[in-house]
Amino acid sequence: MKPLRIALLGMGTVGSGVYQIITKHGRELAQRAGRTLEIRQILVRDLAKPRPVDIPSHLLTTDFSQIVADPDIDVIVEVMGGVAPAAEYLRSSILAGKHIVTANKELLAKHGQELLSLADEQKVHFHFEASVGGGIPVIKALKESLVANQVSKVMGIINGTTNYILTKMASEGTHLETALTEAQTKGYAEADPSSDVDGYDAAYKLLILGSIAFGSRLDLSKVYVEGIRKVTPIDLEYGHQLGYTLKLLAIAKDTPDGIEARVHPTFIPNQHPLAAVSDVFNAIYIEGDAVGELMFYGRGAGDMPTASAVCSDIMDIARDSGAKKACSCLYTKNQLAMGSTVSRYYIRISVLDNPGVLAQIATAFGRSRVSLHSVIQQGRGEPVPLVFVTHEVSEADFTQAMDEIRALECVFEVDNIIRVEGEA
Ligand SMILES: NC(=O)c1ccc[n+]([C@@H]2O[C@H](COP(=O)([O-])OP(=O)(O)OC[C@H]3O[C@@H](n4cnc5c(N)ncnc54)[C@H](OP(=O)(O)O)[C@@H]3O)[C@@H](O)[C@H]2O)c1
Numbered sequence: 001m002k003p004l005r006i007a008l009l010g011m012g013t014v015g016s017g018v019y020q021i022i023t024k025h026g027r028e029l030a031q032r033a034g035r036t037l038e039i040r041q042i043l044v045r046d047l048a049k050p051r052p053v054d055i056p057s058h059l060l061t062t063d064f065s066q067i068v069a070d071p072d073i074d075v076i077v078e079v080m081g082g083v084a085p086a087a088e089y090l091r092s093s094i095l096a097g098k099h100i101v102t103a104n105k106e107l108l109a110k111h112g113q114e115l116l117s118l119a120d121e122q123k124v125h126f127h128f129e130a131s132v133g134g135g136i137p138v139i140k141a142l143k144e145s146l147v148a149n150q151v152s153k154v155m156g157i158i159n160g161t162t163n164y165i166l167t168k169m170a171s172e173g174t175h176l177e178t179a180l181t182e183a184q185t186k187g188y189a190e191a192d193p194s195s196d197v198d199g200y201d202a203a204y205k206l207l208i209l210g211s212i213a214f215g216s217r218l219d220l221s222k223v224y225v226e227g228i229r230k231v232t233p234i235d236l237e238y239g240h241q242l243g244y245t246l247k248l249l250a251i252a253k254d255t256p257d258g259i260e261a262r263v264h265p266t267f268i269p270n271q272h273p274l275a276a277v278s279d280v281f282n283a284i285y286i287e288g289d290a291v292g293e294l295m296f297y298g299r300g301a302g303d304m305p306t307a308s309a310v311c312s313d314i315m316d317i318a319r320d321s322g323a324k325k326a327c328s329c330l331y332t333k334n335q336l337a338m339g340s341t342v343s344r345y346y347i348r349i350s351v352l353d354n355p356g357v358l359a360q361i362a363t364a365f366g367r368s369r370v371s372l373h374s375v376i377q378q379g380r381g382e383p384v385p386l387v388f389v390t391h392e393v394s395e396a397d398f399t400q401a402m403d404e405i406r407a408l409e410c411v412f413e414v415d416n417i418i419r420v421e422g423e424a
Helices: 011-022 026-033 063-068 086-093 105-122 136-144 160-172 176-185 200-214 235-241 303-321 357-367 395-406
Strands: 004-009 036-043 075-078 100-103 150-156 244-255 258-269 281-290 292-299 341-350 372-377 384-390 411-420
Touching: 004 011, 004 303, 011 026, 011 303, 026 303, 036 063, 063 086, 063 136, 075 086, 075 303, 086 100, 086 105, 100 105, 100 303, 105 200, 136 200, 136 235, 136 292, 136 384, 136 395, 150 160, 150 200, 150 235, 160 235, 160 244, 160 281, 200 244, 200 258, 235 244, 235 303, 341 357, 357 372, 357 384, 395 411
Parallel strands: 004 036, 004 075, 075 100
Antiparallel strands: 150 244, 150 281, 244 258, 281 292, 341 384, 341 411, 372 384
C-alpha cells in the first residue's frame, strides 16, 4: 500500500506535537492503518525560526503553491490558525483533491459550511476533531458513537484558560487580573487573552458542537456571548455559600421552538459533574434520548493532547484507503496475575482496647513490606475499631501481612478491606 503523504500547514504548538507523534509512533500507526504516514512538506512563515523539535530543513517551506500543486501530497493538515489565509489554503487544497484535517475552530465557525460542502462535492475527507476540546474525542463521539440519539443538550467547559482563572479565583479569592497574569505566566493564556476571556473561543467551539449534535447549522451572530470580565471573588464566595460553583459554560439546547446557543458565566450546583472540572481541564456534558447523560473530560489544549486528536483524524483517512483490519491487537504482552499487581488499601479492623495493640499490627505490616499512609484510632470500648490506609504495596505482600494480622490474639476481626486508587 502506498504511504499516506502529508503536508503540515504550521509547525507551532500543535504542528510540533503532530510531528512528534508521527515520528515516534510511526511503526504502530502504520501497522494500524495498513500504510505508513509520511510527512512530505511543512509550511511555516519563517524558515530560520528555532523549532521545538528537530525538523530536517528540506521539509520546511514558505511556499503554499508548491504544496497544493504537488500531486504526491494526499492530506493537508492545517495547524496554522487564523482565518486568512487558512480558509483560502483549504479551499484550494480541496479543489486539488486533497483530504483535510484542521484544528481551527475560528475558521470552522466562520467558513465551516462552505468548506464542508466543497469537501463533499470533491469527495474528500474533512476532519476537525481537535477544534473542540483539544484531546477529548467528542466530535467523533457525537458523529458516530451517538448517532442513534436525539441529542437535546450539550453543555461544556470548553475554554481551559477561563476555567483556570475561575478555579484560581474561587480557591484563592484572587481577582481576575491576578489570576489572568498567573495564567499568562504559565503559558495557559495568550498575551492578548480577549478571545478566551470574552467568550469568543468558547462560542466558536459551541457552534461546531451544536451543529453536529443537532444536525443543523448554527449562526455565529445568533450565539449569545458573555465572558468572565465581570466576575468577582465576592460572587464566587456567595455562590459557594449557596452551594454553587461558577463556570464559563457553553450551552446549546434543542428546544421545540428552535436551538438556543449561549456562552456565559453560570452557577451550577456543586453536585453537578461539571462543577468538579477545574484548572485548565475541559469537559463536555451531553444528554441524548437513548444514552441519557454522558460526560467527556480531558485536556482541551496543549501540543500533545491536541496532536492526539489531529493524528486520530489523519488515521481515519489512512484507514479509509488502507488495508482494513478488524482486530486492533498488534502485540502479545504479558498479562499480570492479581498477586503481582500493586494497589493501596483501606483496612478496618476490630481489636482489643489494650496498650501496644497498634504497635503489634504496625509491626506485622512492616514485616511484609507494607508501609502505612494513615491510621485512625478513635473511641474506646471492646472491640475498638482501627483504620489503616497503606501506601502502594504488592497484592502478595499485602495478603501475607493480613494473614499475620488475622492470627494476632489482639485482633477480633478484619471487618473490611477496600482498594484505594489515587491519593486524597
Ligand atoms: N495550541 C493549542 O493547544 C490548540 C488547541 C486546540 C486547537 N488549536 C488550534 O490549532 C491551530 C494552531 O495552533 P498553535 O497553537 O499550534 O499555533 P502556533 O503555535 O501559533 O503555530 C502556528 C504555526 O503556523 C505557522 N503559520 C501561521 N500563519 C502562517 C502563514 N500565513 N503562512 C505560513 N505559516 C504560517 C507558523 O509559522 P512560524 O512558526 O514560522 O511563525 C507556526 O509554525 C489553531 O487554529 C488553534 O486554534 C490549538
